[in-house]
Amino acid sequence: MKKTVAIDMDNVIADIETNWINLYEQEFGVRVDKKDLLGKPEDFAFPDPDKARSLLYKPGFFRNAPLMAGAVEALKEIQKDFEIYIVSAAMEFPNSLLEKHDWLAEHFPFISWKNIIFCGDKSVISTDFLIDDHLKNLDFHKGMPILFTAGHNINVNKHTRVNNWTEAVALLKENIEVV
CATH class of the missing domain: 3.40.50.1000 (HAD superfamily/HAD-like)
Incomplete structure (x- = not known):
C-alpha cells in the first residue's frame, strides 16, 4: 500500500504571492517587491492590508494564480x-x-x-x-x-x-x- x-x-x-503582488499593482497602482513579503503575515506585507485582503474575494483571484x-x-x-x-x-x-x-x-x-x-x-x-x-x-x-x-x-x-x-x-x- x-x-x-x-x-x-x-x-x-x-x-499566490506572485498573483497577489500583480493584482495589488493592477488594482491600486503600487508595486510591492516579493522581498517585502519576507517574514510578514501575507496581507500585512502590503502597504494597505485591508485593500490587499479584499483581493482574495475578487472573482478570478484563485483561478488565475x-x-x-x-x-x-x-x-x-x-x-x-x-x-x-x-x-x-x-x-x-x-x-x-x-x-x-x-x-x-x-x-x-x-x-x-x-x-x-x-x-x-x-x-x-x-x-x-x-x-x-x-x-x-x-x-x-x-x-x-x-x-x-x-x-x-x-x-x-x-x-x-x-x-x-x-x-x-x-x-x-x-x-x-x-x-
Missing part, C-alpha cells in the same frame, strides 16, 4: 510512489471552491477528483505527510509535517523545510519507508 501525501495549494503548488515552478513535474513523480491528496482550506473565500477546482483540473488533470479535499480545518487530515506553508496546519498534523518555504514563513524554524519542489521530491523519496 502506498504512503499518503497531502499537498496544500496556495504558495505550494499555486503561486500561476503555477509554482516544478510543481506539475514533481507531483507526477511523487504520484509514482505515493497516493497524493490535494488539500486546501478553501471555505473562507466563497469564490475559491470553484476556482480552485477549475485551476486543478487545468494544471493537474492527472489528480482524480476523489483526491481533492476542500475543507476549513486541516487538522482532520490524516496522511503520512503534509506539505504546507502554514504552521496552523502543520503543527497538528499526525504524520510528518513538511514546511514549504513562502515569504511569510521565512523566519520559521519549526518542522522540516523544503524550499522548492526538487527538495520536496527528494525528501519524500528519502522518507518513503520512515513513516
Whole structure:
C-alpha cells in the first residue's frame, strides 16, 4: 500500500504571492517587491492590508494564480510512489471552491477528483505527510509535517523545510519507508 501525501495549494503548488503582488499593482497602482513579503503575515506585507485582503474575494483571484515552478513535474513523480491528496482550506473565500477546482483540473488533470479535499480545518487530515506553508496546519498534523518555504514563513524554524519542489521530491523519496 502506498504512503499518503497531502499537498496544500496556495504558495505550494499555486503561486499566490506572485498573483497577489500583480493584482495589488493592477488594482491600486503600487508595486510591492516579493522581498517585502519576507517574514510578514501575507496581507500585512502590503502597504494597505485591508485593500490587499479584499483581493482574495475578487472573482478570478484563485483561478488565475500561476503555477509554482516544478510543481506539475514533481507531483507526477511523487504520484509514482505515493497516493497524493490535494488539500486546501478553501471555505473562507466563497469564490475559491470553484476556482480552485477549475485551476486543478487545468494544471493537474492527472489528480482524480476523489483526491481533492476542500475543507476549513486541516487538522482532520490524516496522511503520512503534509506539505504546507502554514504552521496552523502543520503543527497538528499526525504524520510528518513538511514546511514549504513562502515569504511569510521565512523566519520559521519549526518542522522540516523544503524550499522548492526538487527538495520536496527528494525528501519524500528519502522518507518513503520512515513513516
